Amino acid sequence: MSGFSFSTGVRMLAGVSVPVFSGILMCKIVYEVTGRISLSYFKGYTKLRKEQQVEWNNRGFSTFHALLAAAISFYLVVLSDLFRDDGHDELVINRHSTLSNTILGVSIGYFLADLGMILWCFPALGGKEYVVHHGLSMYSILLALMSGQAQIYILMVLFTEITTPFVNLRWYLDVAGQKSSKLYVYNGIALFVGWLVARVLLFIFFFTHMYLHFDQVKMIFPLGFYSILMVPPMISLLNLFWFWKILKGLIKTLSKARHKS
Template sequence: MTIAGYDVFPVDLHWLPSAFAGVLICKIVYELTGVLSSMFITGYKKLNDVKKLEWNNRGISTFHALLVAAAAFYLFLVSDLFSENSDQGLIVNRRSDLSDRILGISIGYFISDLGMIIWKFPALGGLEYVVHHGLSMFSIFLSLLSGQGQIYILMVLFTETTTPFVNLRWYLDNLGLKNSSLYIWNGVALFFGWLVARILLLIFFFYHMFRHFDQVKTIFPLGFYSLLIVPSVLSMMNLFWFWKITKGMVKTLTKSRHTR
């Protein structure tokens, strides 16, 4: 197959059903979040329609984050797919049925979530979320088409492990529990989780690329330049959000100390 005028690896499109499954899963999780929340969370019924929409939407992002984090953990630490000692060829060309299907489901998630963001813009997020989702979809799509760079796509997807903490913070805030101990400790967990998953991990990401740059250079040109540019842009966004998280945590801890 040819992408942007360059020949790339033969394309296996068996991940396409996973992308459709990803969209379907998002719909199911969205509906289940609403049903279960209305049954077990009293404060949910008091929310207006826009807040309920975002509440259910955050259920989708939480599910996706847990799924891709578990899959990435398995592929990196349990399987030998990306092991340095493996003889499966260049590490940038390695892929498996599982990695393809997980990335396919991820494409389905980003399509669904981006569609909702644009539909209700800016209620579910501003331009930064559109940019984040657009860049993520673009990178995953190129990796699936070419079969290259999946190790780096999965590293970036692993940063989604912070999403449940972000969503729990929003849930507690909208339930009027901003002064609760759970809110405070979740904020601390979010700070350290973000530091590890979205700052230190991305530093390792660029270090790994530098160590394997002879292999990275073999990726087709559009994929190669995307691998250099997209994570850099996402890293800048993560640093900006980390600064805001740090300010919020300091403010919350200071307020908590003064109320004792």
């Protein structure tokens, strides 16, 4: 990659230290707010075990980050002209902006906070696959921030967080004893469709875009180039693994609902 050096990367990383810290602070604030709101408006919250309350609050800031990251990623990739082929003279793999750097920095802060809680409570908040997912995510985002390259692909992957609120709602309803409710069934269907679109079909578009712009992809600095060839397929395999589990869960839920009716 022309113009990229370790010192340049360090300077760029230092420039997003505030967003990273803001992401960690955001998680802390939302964690506390989720607990206080739940304590006031959800009677069953006090009946939860301590570890369930921790996960309840944890999923609060997980949902908040997912909505924020997905919204900004969608705006940058789809609505703005930042990454349009005819929008700039600069190569699409070299384009970034203050907003893209900021949301990537905030996301690193989120993944750091969430990974810290996962490891602290391991394996209550998630198994090894979550550690792998968060590790790969932070690694990829960090490279994009330090180099200023391939941010379009990182933002595409970040948009897949849009499925997280459905995952969290499923857990909330389960803990609240609402697995037999219609909302649980509808959320399961929404999760299946959302996962199919955002974490399966979107990755097909992701790899197609890379193929069509491979002449530019090859210009990414060596570590970034080989990482973008290896990390997205690994995340895609994780998504397919979870998609299979979601499909089996949906079939089981619909089968129970059909028998009850």
